[in-house]
Amino acid sequence: MVEDIIFVGKLIHTPSLGTLEIEDATVGVHQSKIVFLAKSVTDETIRLAKSHHLLKNARVQILKPLQFFFPGFIDTHIHAPQYPNAGFGIDVPLLKWLEKYTFPLESSFRNLDKALEVYYRVITRTLAYGTTFASYFSSLHAPASALLAELCFLLGQRAYIGKCNMDTLSPPHYCEKSPESSIEATNVLVSFMSKLDPERKMVSPIVTPRFAPSCTKDLLQACGNFAAAHDLPIQTHISENRGEIALVRDLFPDRKSYTDVYDHYRLLTPKTVLAHGVYLEDEEIETILNRQSGISHCPTSNAVIASGMANVRRLLDAGVKVSLGTDVSGGYTPNMLIAIRQAALTSRSLASVLKDTRIILDLSELLYLATQGGAEVLGRGAEVGSFEEGKNWDALVIDVSPQSNSPVDVYEHDSWEHILSKWIFNGDDRNIAQVWVNGKLIAGTDCKVEDMSPIATSLASLYMDSVISPVQKSLRLREILESFTNTISLPVTQCVNDGKVHAEPWKHTNENYDHKKSTSMERKQFLRST
Ligand SMILES: O=c1[nH]c(=O)c2nc[nH]c2[nH]1
Numbered sequence: 001m002v003e004d005i006i007f008v009g010k011l012i013h014t015p016s017l018g019t020l021e022i023e024d025a026t027v028g029v030h031q032s033k034i035v036f037l038a039k040s041v042t043d044e045t046i047r048l049a050k051s052h053h054l055l056k057n058a059r060v061q062i063l064k065p066l067q068f069f070f071p072g073f074i075d076t077h078i079h080a081p082q083y084p085n086a087g088f089g090i091d092v093p094l095l096k097w098l099e100k101y102t103f104p105l106e107s108s109f110r111n112l113d114k115a116l117e118v119y120y121r122v123i124t125r126t127l128a129y130g131t132t133f134a135s136y137f138s139s140l141h142a143p144a145s146a147l148l149a150e151l152c153f154l155l156g157q158r159a160y161i162g163k164c165n166m167d168t169l170s171p172p173h174y175c176e177k178s179p180e181s182s183i184e185a186t187n188v189l190v191s192f193m194s195k196l197d198p199e200r201k202m203v204s205p206i207v208t209p210r211f212a213p214s215c216t217k218d219l220l221q222a223c224g225n226f227a228a229a230h231d232l233p234i235q236t237h238i239s240e241n242r243g244e245i246a247l248v249r250d251l252f253p254d255r256k257s258y259t260d261v262y263d264h265y266r267l268l269t270p271k272t273v274l275a276h277g278v279y280l281e282d283e284e285i286e287t288i289l290n291r292q293s294g295i296s297h298c299p300t301s302n303a304v305i306a307s308g309m310a311n312v313r314r315l316l317d318a319g320v321k322v323s324l325g326t327d328v329s330g331g332y333t334p335n336m337l338i339a340i341r342q343a344a345l346t347s348r349s350l351a352s353v354l355k356d357t358r359i360i361l362d363l364s365e366l367l368y369l370a371t372q373g374g375a376e377v378l379g380r381g382a383e384v385g386s387f388e389e390g391k392n393w394d395a396l397v398i399d400v401s402p403q404s405n406s407p408v409d410v411y412e413h414d415s416w417e418h419i420l421s422k423w424i425f426n427g428d429d430r431n432i433a434q435v436w437v438n439g440k441l442i443a444g445t446d447c448k449v450e451d452m453s454p455i456a457t458s459l460a461s462l463y464m465d466s467v468i469s470p471v472q473k474s475l476r477l478r479e480i481l482e483s484f485t486n487t488i489s490l491p492v493t494q495c496v497n498d499g500k501v502h503a504e505p506w507k508h509t510n511e512n513y514d515h516k517k518s519t520s521m522e523r524k525q526f527l528r529s530t
């Protein structure tokens with residue numbers, strides 16, 4: 001059961017593009033939803049909240065000075081298995097980067113021990129950075145993707161999880177055998193996740209054709225059909241890099257443009273997330289608008305792998321939905337604050353290059369992209385992204401007081417607009433005191449062991465244990481997960497990987513690989529590669 005709480009304090013959000021609201025507020029949360037919202041704090045508003053029929057048993061949480069509520073960040077594009085590469089590998093352009101750094105790493109996620117370790121880390125790190133909702137690409141492996149879904153569910157992060165569909169132009173050891181086997185594995189993941197969270201409230205599958213060059217025409221067609229048949233969102237990459245666009249032109253000579261490839265295969269829907277969109281032509285933008293698909297602007301990775309600078313203003317002026325993604329590990333960090341900063345600076349650089357100051361994104365627009373804009377692109381605009389009666393309580397408590405021990409120095413004369421801007425440009429995870437998802441406190445510097453769920457506590461204590469060897473850690477991790485899985489009796493499902501069928505997704509996918517034998521080659525390779 002989720003506790004009912006009346007939150008009292010400064011509340012900052014961007015409910016629509018260009019609207020920044022900074023007000024004192026009294027917010028009543030019942031069973032994870034906002035049921036009362038008064039935009040002031042007085043004895044009367046608190047009394048009114050307490051007398052609300054759904055808040056009779058609510059406790060009251062009052063923020064301290066220099067603390068405020070902010071909607072949780074929504075990262076609409078992040079590659080979970082690439083997290084170990086975050087922070088290096090910036091010497092080559094996109095297609096070479098995939099070959100040199102990305103495919104070798106992702107292919108190792110057939111090893112579920114590795115997946116456990118990396119996925120635990122990426123979820124807890126993004127939560128500490130205030131990401132309450134992430135749209136993850138995983139690798140092509142259904143079992144590891146199921147594990148990612150399960151960990152998000154158990155640790156409490158809202159997430160879309162997509163296993164990559166890719167059946168061509170990829171290394172033989174990291175390429176699906178056929179469109180049929182790719183869709184079969186996707187179906188396995190969808191079935192697993194449907195049992196994990198039947199209402200798709202916390203975790204939902206998302207159909208993930210990696211990008212046009214890594215899919216045959218039959219696979220693109222099958223992905224479009226599958227998404228339509230199961231009413232699922234879709235995510236992919238588009239128009240990120242000039243070399244990639246030329247490749248798409250060569251591979252799909254019958255299609256007018258990169259966008260037309262996706263449109264032809266029914267992959268552009270109101271629930272489609274298109275990452276990058278740096279070089280879209282006017283006609284492509286119009287198609288994306290007509291299909292009501294959205295863009296995930298990934299300025300950090302666009303800069304890191306020198307792909308280019310997307311003109312967000314042009315997309316917004318056209319009426320296209322835009323959000324923000326960290327795109328780890330093209331992006332060097334899963335920290336959404338950095339993505340916001342990079343979006344700000346990219347818009348300024350472009351404004352200077354194109355001699356048009358209108359291109360500059362102001363703070364309220366940047367914050368919208370990172371919150372409500374993300375919710376809209378993921379098709380969840382009515383549920384999360386800002387504070388409104390009926391929405392879920394996915395919120396951060398930001399602390400810029402000296403007690404936060406953060407790099408944000410506030411002076412007496414600073415307005416709240418200035419404080420907000422200082423947090424965005426100077427802050428870090430030390431300012432994120434509380435992370436609430438779906439009415440539960442699950443992370444943040446204030447989050448005590450007693451606040452955490454039992455699984456989060458067990459996993460956290462394991463990770464803080466510096467004595468235990470990596471091999472023991474991996475075994476213990478698996479044991480913990482299995483014990484919790486049994487406790488909440490998650491459905492045992494069948495997962496297909498590399499053509500084999502397995503009883504439970506967290507068990508091995510490779511019959512020759514025994515995780516208990518810590519000397520096995522695979523484990524040694526895993527330890528060396530992490
Ligand atoms: O930034 C990117 N990261 C990826 O993993 C990828 N795959 C295809 N295109 C891509 N772009």
Ligand SMILES: [Zn+2]
Pocket residue numbers: 077079237275327330
């Ligand atoms: Zn990407």
